[in-house]
Amino acid sequence: MISAAQRRVAVICAAVACILILVGSAAASPAVNAKVAELNTKGVEHYRAKQWDAAIAAFREAYRLDPDRAAISANLSNALQAKADVLYEASDVASAAAHLEEAIRITPDAPRLHLHLGACYLRMDRVADAIRHIEEAVEREPGVPEAHDLLGQAYYRDGDAASALAQWEWVIEVKPDRPGLAERIEKARREADVEATYNRRDSRHFRVSYAPGTSYSDMRRALTILERAYTEVGRRFGGVYPPGPIQVRVYTADDFSRVTLLGEHVGALYDGAIRLPLSDRTGQVLDEAELKRRLYHEYTHVVVRHIVGDDVPWWLNEGLAETVSTELMPPDVERLEQAYRSDAAFSIAELQEHQLLRLPPESLQIAYLQAHAAVRHLHARYGQTRLNQFLTALGNGTAHDAALRQAYRRTYAQLDDELRKQYAPGRRRR
Ligand SMILES: [Zn+2]
Structure with a gap:
């Protein structure tokens, strides 16, 4: 049960300072025009000094006094x-998204804002919202490889490998060297091949694609366990409900194995989707306890x-996934x-x-046991609240x-x- 780290989506579009010369608005009184100009000058000074909060405050006030002036809108949006x-x-990320939402309300036509907000939503696991904004960005400004790549990532996270491939295959034609893209395309192709004939079933929080031939009762069993994990694991981590x-x-x-290219010693994995075989090679379906163990592990x-x-x-x-799902x-x-x-033990450092996946099964097993032992140790001594602080x-x-030092x-x-x-009492550090 292995979790491959997915690359962090980083789409940071540097805001370009758009400081326009103010022309007095005909609609406003001379006193208001003077006040708006003064606030704008103040905002520009703060902006140049990279004092974003102060710049935002000044531009916001100017915008409130005169919302129709393009220069003020642009300056507030940039700040x-x-x-x-x-x-x-x-x-x-949540605060970043809130700032971008405000910027989009003021200047709704800027594709970069939609792209950037889409990246935030993707990081917050709000996949449907991410897709809406990235599609908007691509529609307004097609042909930007970063945008098409991100749209592919959002589709992929939505379980739509075919649509992801359509985006990525275009990107790789114009940017063949884009890091990690070739691997992602290959993986998505394997999935699209294997899963073309799969069926789909949804529960309240999960969307399951499953191999034809999976029995109705096995599926129901898996979904019931997953929904229970959603509540129990979420509560355990202090109320975390993606x-x-x-x-x-x-x-x-x-x-x-065809999709993951991993050996039989791997029982399940999470790589943005929970993936598991429901039966072994002889067709024997996992029993209830084992199914629960694997699903709780992956859901963690x-x-x-x-x-x-x-x-x-x-x-x-x-270690957290093992501690939640099983005992030592x-x-x-x-x-x-x-x-x-x-x-034969590793140091925890x-x-x-995450490159441990390719270790021989024997060493991998030791690594898992050590991870389990380390988290169990911290949990037994300091409890779940401290673990949650560590994660935060x-x-x-x-x-x-630094986080380990801070929490423990x-x-x-x-x-x-x-x-x-x-x-190994009495044994010295190697
Ligand atoms: Zn795992």
Whole structure:
């Protein structure tokens, strides 16, 4: 059960200062014209000094006095966009979106605003809203590769690989070197091939595509577990409920490997969609307990990503998913003790990155157990609230080690020492 990190969508369009010369409006009195001009001059000064809030305040007041003047609208819109860029960079995506929404109300025809707002909504998992605004941007200004790429990403997140491919295949013709695009196209093609004959079923928060031949009762079982996970896991993380529909693919064992190119030791994964085979290669359907374990594990990734975004340490993401979905059993503890005693254990810092997927199954298993043990340790000692604070700090863009220090007053090395003490007492750091 593996979560591949998706690249963070970064569409930051630098706002261009559009400072126009003011011509007195015929409709307004000379006193109002003078006041508007004064506010605008003040706003421009703040804007040049990159004091976005002060610039916005001045332009807003000028706009309130005279909403019909194009120069004031443009200046206010630019200041709002500049502030939105700063907020987006600082991972405060919801506030960035609020600034862009205001800018669009004032200057609704600017395609870049719609594109930028679409990127924010995509990051907030508001996929339908993202599509609406990115489509608007593309309609108003077609032929911008970044916009078509982002539109493809939004379609893909919406479970529509065919429409995503149409956008991406155009982009790769004009920008063959666009990072990661060729891989995304290849993956989407595999999915489109395998899933062409799949059926669809929706529940309140999930949209499931499933292999033909999947029984009605198996599907109902999976959806009931998912809806329960939505409530329970969301509550556990302090009331986190991502807007739906959350994409789910239910495969046969063969289709799962064809789409993911992963071996049988991988039981499910989340890469923006929850993907799992409902049966093994012999056609044996997963029993209730195993199905629940896998779906709770993957759904935890959905929640973690909604809080943090894509830059979440691997060990934390997997450790949380394991802690929510299963227990550390005595054989697991034995395995951990053995790993720590024989120096086969990783340092937790080594388990931050997401390239672990390709480890041999044996090492991957140790990595999962360590991730589970580390999160369990933090959870047992400091509780869920502190874990939520850790996630929030990461979501605000704090670096992994700084967030760990902030939430737990610990370095990675100290966390390693504590785990080693638990599982191999008396053994020194390697
Ligand atoms: Zn996982």
